[in-house]
Amino acid sequence: MAKTLITGTAGFIGFHLAQKLLDRGDEVVGLDSINDYYDLRVKYGRLDQTGIQKEEIDYNKEVQSSKYPNYRFVQLNLEDAEALNALFEREKFDTVVNLAAQAGVRYSLENPRAYVDSNIIGFVNILEACRHNGVKHLSYASSSSVYGLNETRPFSVKHNVDHPISLYAASKKSNELMAHTYSHLFGLPTTGLRFFTVYGPWGRPDMALFLFTKAILEDEPINIFNNGNMSRDFTYVDDIVEGVVRVNDNAPQGNADWSGVQPDPSSSRAPYAIYNIGNNAPVKLMDFVSIIEKCLGKEARKNFMPMQAGDVSATYADVQSLIDNLGYQPGTPLETGVGRFVDWYREFYNI
DSSP, X not given: OOEEEEEOTTSHHHHHHHHHHHHTTOEEEEEEOOOSSSOHHHHHHHHHXXXXXXXXXXXXXXXXXXXXXXXXXXXXXTTOHHHHHHHHHHHOOSEEEEOOOOOOTTHHHHOHHHHIIIIIIHHHHHHHHHHHTTOSEEEEEEEGGGGTTOOOSSBOTTSOXXXXXXXXXXXXXXXXXHHHHHHHHHOXXXXXXXXXXXXXXXXXXXXXXXXXXXXXXXXXXXEXXXXXXXXXXXXXXXXXXXXXXXXXXXXXXXXXXXXXXXXXXXXXXXXXXXXXXXXXXXXEHHHHHHHHHHHHTSXXXXXXXXXXXXXXSBOOBOOHHHHHHHOOOOOXXXXXXXXXXXXXXXHHTTO
16 A cells, blocks of 8 residues: 655645545655635545544644544644654655645745745755655656747647746746756656646645636626636546646656657656646637536626736647556546536535
């Protein structure tokens, strides 16, 4: 039975991933700083679903789940290198999935240092802890935002991603570069996961589906940026988690055919890989809004606005390498996924 550390288990993807691994019998330790970037009720609600009660949580104290005998949780900041190293030395993890990060493109314009602390310093601490404690595979969250000014679609892991347009994107690109260094120098297997617009039950309150649903139900207008001329590769959380599990179970071995003359950005001679995890089917923003309206049975009041700084007009994931290498195939229809989110939202907020 594998022992996995998942960072960010009070977060959206980390919560769902922990449940998936626990349900199949893996031993899991969850970690989260539980910061106040968004509604703490959602974060504590996720933890409660996995048997971690709010009143039992204290900094750097491991809490045993009341639901899963194979699950423990610890509140910890990735920037706290001493406490993080002690956790690794004590637990001797087989694999690590690093999903903890300061999220959000727009927030990075206002609070850049939060991204340096969590996404750069915190990630170095994760790399060092993995290096010194025999971790067999580190998987970590990157983002579709790394594609930045790239206008070639669908976005491929073979493409150059040297022109990010937000500090959040730059921090994720930095993670990929730092991971390659540790794979090359120390033989640490690492896999970066570029997520594309994840949505579903227990989703983040700063994401479009949550914001739109809340506003429509409260008779408030929704902000439609770039005057609606946007598209996103919306990916249901269960499809995302299935991809993460397949990656976590299959550490990269290194690409023997890799060449420095014509370098493939997604692989290396070292045990290093990069994958897109998306739906491979972009949806126009206005079509997305129409589906939300249908699921809610209520029309939105729309406030059309210009493009926001740091944002991109379209995302579209080429996931062929994940299909070829690991048999990944997303399959949740958008109408189904949005319907499940709306049902969760109404229940959670008692609407």
